[in-house]
Amino acid sequence: MAVIDERRSLVSRPSRADSVFKTVTFLAGATTVGIMLMVGLFLSLRAGDALSVAGPSFLFEQQWSPETGVFGIGAILLGTFTIAIIAMVVAVPLALGTALLISEVVGGRLRGFLVSLVDLMAAVPSVVYGLWGLFFLQANVIPVSQWISTYFGWIPIFRVADASGDVLTDASAFTSSAFIAGIVVGLMVVPTQTSIMREAFSQAPVGEREAALALGSTRWGMIREVVLPFGRGGIIGGTMLGLGRALGETIAVYMIISPIFTINWQVLKTGTNSVSALIALRYGEASEFGLSALMAAGLVLFVITLIVNFTASSIVARSRSGAESG
Secondary structure, three states: OOOOOOOOOOOOOOOHHHHHHHHHHHHHHHHHHHHHHHHHHHHHHHHHHHHHHHHHHHHOOOOEEHHHOEEOOHHHHHHHHHHHHHHHHHHHHHHHHHHHHHHHHOOHHHHHHHHHHHHHHHOOOHHHHHHHHHHHHHHHHHHHHHHHHHHHOOOHHHOOEOOOOOEOOOHHHHOOEHHHHHHHHHHHHHHHHHHHHHHHHHOOOHHHHHHHHHOOOOHHHHHHHHHHHHOHHHHHHHHHHHHHHHHHOOHHHHHHOOEOOOOOOOOOOEOEOOHHHHHHHHOOOOOHHHHHHHHHHHHHHHHHHHHHHHHHHHHHHHOOOOOOOO
16 A cells, blocks of 8 residues: 655644734834834925025034025034933943843842832933923032033033133033033933843843852952843943934923034033924924925934934844853
8 A cells, every 4th residue: 555645734824813913013013114204205305495405515504594595503413412422421321330230239129119210210201301400400510510621621622711712610601501401311311221221131141140150250240241241232222222312302402501503612611502402492483494494404313313223223133142241
């Protein structure tokens, strides 16, 4: 009797629930990407008139006078990056220390409480941070700014002087500065960065942790040799995601800064600006062409934050278990 060689197919037929789940998630992802593309297309179309007049000089011009045809975001773009860099200098050490505290030091109910507290901080509206920074933090930071200017004024960015070069020491010269705005924005992005870093640290292999301790390593030695290398992708990704939010922060910056349209290299001195604050400041009074110019500024900010966020997502996605630990 002949034996029929029938090979069983190893391809399983998906269930109805799996098919529905796959379809829903695909539609959700496609909708998100579609919305982003529509936002970019909308900004591009509305910014076309202004960009056709300004040309490449839009990225370098320091004046903002769309009615006369002379406008650009040269100084504003520098102020945006200045505030974001100061925010990262403030936020990254705080986020890194808090993430290590939650994942490596405390435990039990205290850990759960701190995780919930950090998550709740991320939900605080930016206007609350702005009010706090304007009415409380600024008065307490001005003495720090004066001290930095006094002892580190030999560094150009920390020097506070007028147009003639005379050093300023009055408290009024240190208000509404990029330094104060950067501190407030930095505190705003700490919760986001902390959550990403904590998640990366918590996934460090238990076996490698125990092996390091068994070989006589201290807790800090174990963290330095196992946890930090393993969580490097989370540290970089969290930092860049925080940078993306810092670049686009609007209300808190708008409430604190004193808007100017010239390049100010003195980060402690009164006066700075950002792209998002410019849009909030000029939107209500802008003409049709002025709105096109604001849309052009928004398009530049959209592209920058998109690049930063995609880069951060790529770094986080490429981090692998134990890839950097040795």
